[in-house]
Amino acid sequence: MMSDAAVKITDNEFLRQFETTINGELATIEYSQQERKIFLTKLLMPGSADNKKDTEAFIKAVLEEIKERNTRVMPTSPDIVKYMRKHKNRYKDLLPVGINI
16 A cells, blocks of 8 residues: 555656556556646556555546646546545636536
C-alpha cells in the first residue's frame, strides 16, 4: 500500500500518461491535452494494487500535479470522476467553467 506522501508520479509525455509504480508494477493514467485542458481518459492499475487506497493515492497525486500546472481537468475515466465527486470541494476549481461532475 502507498501512502499519499510516497506517491511519485512521472509524466510520460511520449506515451501521454502519468505513471507510478505500485509493488513493482506500473500504474498509469492516460491523458489527452488540448489547449489549457487535460482530459484524463483511462486509469490502469496493476493487479497487486491495494485497489481503493492505492488508486485514490495515485489519482490524488496526479490531480495535485495538474493543479500546480494551473491547467483545467476533464475527467472521462469513471474512476477519476468518482474520486473527484467524492472530493468535490478540493478539486472543483480544476474543472473547466460550466462543467459539473
